[in-house]
Amino acid sequence: xxxxxxxxxxxxxxxxxxxxxxxxxxxxxxxxxxxxxxxxxxxxxxxxxxxxxxxxxxxxxxxxxxxxxxxxxxxxxxxxxxxxxxxxxxxxxxxxxxxxxxxxxxxxxxxxxxxxxxxxxxxxxxxxxxxxxxxxxxxxxxxxxxxxxxxxxxxxxxxxxxxxxxxxxxxxxxxxxxxxxxxxxxxxxxxxxxxxxxxxxxxxxxxxxxxxxxxxxxxxxxxxxxxxxxxxxxxxxxxxxxxxxxxxxxxxxxxxxxxxxxxxxxxxxxxxxxxxxxxxxx
Amino acid sequence: xxxxxxxxxxxxxxxxxxxxxxxxxxxxxxxxxxxxxxxxxxxxxxxxxxxxxxxxxxxxxxxxxxxxxxxxxxxxxxxxxxxxxxxxxxxxxxxxxxxxxxxxxxxxxxxxxxxxxxxxxxxxxxxxxxxxxxxxxxxxxxxxxxxxxxxxxxxxxxxxxxxxxxxxxxxxxxxxxxxxxxxxxxxxxxxxxxxxxxxxxxxxxxxxxxxxxxxxxxxxxxxxxxxxxxxxxxxxxxxxxxxxxxxxxxxxxxxxxxxxx
Numbered sequence: 001x002x003x004x005x006x007x008x009x010x011x012x013x014x015x016x017x018x019x020x021x022x023x024x025x026x027x028x029x030x031x032x033x034x035x036x037x038x039x040x041x042x043x044x045x046x047x048x049x050x051x052x053x054x055x056x057x058x059x060x061x062x063x064x065x066x067x068x069x070x071x072x073x074x075x076x077x078x079x080x081x082x083x084x085x086x087x088x089x090x091x092x093x094x095x096x097x098x099x100x101x102x103x104x105x106x107x108x109x110x111x112x113x114x115x116x117x118x119x120x121x122x123x124x125x126x127x128x129x130x131x132x133x134x135x136x137x138x139x140x141x142x143x144x145x146x147x148x149x150x151x152x153x154x155x156x157x158x159x160x161x162x163x164x165x166x167x168x169x170x171x172x173x174x175x176x177x178x179x180x181x182x183x184x185x186x187x188x189x190x191x192x193x194x195x196x197x198x199x200x201x202x203x204x205x206x207x208x209x210x211x212x213x214x215x216x217x218x219x220x221x222x223x224x225x226x227x228x229x230x231x232x233x234x235x236x237x238x239x240x241x242x243x244x245x246x247x248x249x250x251x252x253x254x255x256x257x258x259x260x261x262x263x264x265x266x267x268x269x270x271x272x273x274x275x276x277x278x279x280x281x282x
Numbered sequence: 283x284x285x286x287x288x289x290x291x292x293x294x295x296x297x298x299x300x301x302x303x304x305x306x307x308x309x310x311x312x313x314x315x316x317x318x319x320x321x322x323x324x325x326x327x328x329x330x331x332x333x334x335x336x337x338x339x340x341x342x343x344x345x346x347x348x349x350x351x352x353x354x355x356x357x358x359x360x361x362x363x364x365x366x367x368x369x370x371x372x373x374x375x376x377x378x379x380x381x382x383x384x385x386x387x388x389x390x391x392x393x394x395x396x397x398x399x400x401x402x403x404x405x406x407x408x409x410x411x412x413x414x415x416x417x418x419x420x421x422x423x424x425x426x427x428x429x430x431x432x433x434x435x436x437x438x439x440x441x442x443x444x445x446x447x448x449x450x451x452x453x454x455x456x457x458x459x460x461x462x463x464x465x466x467x468x469x470x471x472x473x474x475x476x477x478x479x480x481x482x483x484x485x486x487x488x489x490x491x492x493x494x495x496x497x498x499x500x501x502x503x504x505x506x507x508x509x510x511x512x513x514x515x516x517x518x519x520x521x522x523x524x525x526x527x528x529x530x531x532x533x534x535x536x537x538x539x540x541x542x543x
Contacts, residue, residue, distance in 0.1 A: 013360060017375065020379060020416070024382060025378070027393035030393065030400055089289045092285040109296070112296050114521055120299060122303065124299060161299070165296075221386055222386015222389060223388070229497075229500050246392060262386055263385070263389060
């Protein structure tokens with residue numbers, strides 16, 4: 001064993017690596033292959049005949065184009081919303097608050113992230129539904145009830161809420177790394193605070209924001225639970241079609257082909273993010 | 283000042299929904315409308331006695347414990363191997379471990395589902411465990427690796443120089459050094475598994491884990507008073523291990539894991 005120094009790491013690495021390669025990577029490769037298969041419409045058994053039919057349907061059928069546009073559109077909207085919500089909070093945490101408050105706020109942002117996804121989603125059902133907190137609150141101060149339950153607006157609010165901490169954390173980390181001296185120099189040269197934020201802080205923090213956006217965008221893109229529970233009629237996401245094709249329709253090849261759409265979008269997104277230096281900010 | 287007001291508002295936005303859930307768990311009525319009609323503990327008893335909730339809780343606990351145990355062994359092996367040696371492809375291996383959390387859950391779910399059905403494997407608790415283990419390995423791996431990088435290799439070298447074999451060195455020196463990071467990793471893996479719904483729907487057969495039970499209750503709009511209680515319970519059971527993990531790693535482990543998610 002002493003004569004072969006590579007042997008021990010190799011033995012240690014073998015079980016976890018085998019798990020990831022033979023279970024996980026194998027599954028992903030199989031998914032890619034399945035996308036080119038089809039099903040027998042009578043028996044719903046998978047037929048292993050190579051063809052591009054699934055992809056042709058996805059590209060030509062306007063139903064799927066609507067669904068893809070909706071999914072990507074809401075994912076982008078959620079990302080922008082989270083940037084707007086997160087930046088001032090992260091700025092306050094990193095640059096204004098005392099050390100003690102900073103630690104407290106960091107914990108406060110992280111905690112909801114670990115408090116069950118379904119629980120937080122359910123909280124919003126209780127808030128947004130017809131006899132929920134929001135309608136009651138607005139009506140009691142004399143405003144009309146917005147009835148946001150089961151709409152695309154509800155999905156936008158819920159996604160922005162659930163993924164917000166993913167944006168706050170990398171933005172905060174990037175803001176903390178901005179050197180004080182740069183801001184002092186800007187102040188000495190007569191820049192107002194807002195000007196300094198816009199011209200000095202924002203460009204330096206951009207990689208952190210892009211890093212956060214990877215999560216808010218990717219997680220929204222792949223979700224199907226929120227559209228089922230808070231979206232109304234006509235709020236299907238890519239994930240819902242995939243889910244229905246696995247369960248009810250039992251058309252795994254089509255589901256596999258459709259799941260290539262978020263994978264492709266994320267691949268492009270990740271390449272762009274890498275160019276902007278977001279990977280160093282993760 | 284403007285930043286402070288904004289920070290307070292965003293924090294309220296983050297926490298008010300969670301407080302509302304806890305309040306609803308004590309709702310007297312079986313109608314989910316605001317304001318709640320009165321406070322009562324009646325749903326705690328009926329939830330505890332619901333056999334469906336019990337079986338789901340049992341399955342969730344079994345799954346989370348099994349997946350955590352597997353992830354603990356595999357993740358620690360990987361961290362020890364990667365830390366010791368600088369070899370070609372190290373970054374690629376790290377990337378592979380992070381992938382199940384970086385890709386949308388639906389991709390991992392459907393890929394594993396295709397894998398199981400292609401190989402003729404019946405869906406059972408074990409297929410759920412395989413899915414959960416796959417995305418829990420990285421949690422343990424990240425925590426142990428971070429700890430190993432901060433500890434001095436000289437301690438391990440000293441043990442070896444003094445004649446301890448590799449096994450003895452591991453048990454007497456390495457293990458105590460990484461023990462808190464192991465506990466932290468295990469806690470986080472447990473919390474992650476206990477709460478998972480997306481991968482689970484694809485890898486579970488007829489069985490219900492607790493999140494699946496909640497999901498189907500919400501879909502059908504049934505047992506909502508019990509959902510309030512179960513959901514409050516799930517929040518507590520996932521937050522407690524995370525707080526413990528944060529204390530053990532000084533907060534760094536929890537943040538890092540989540541940004542890897």
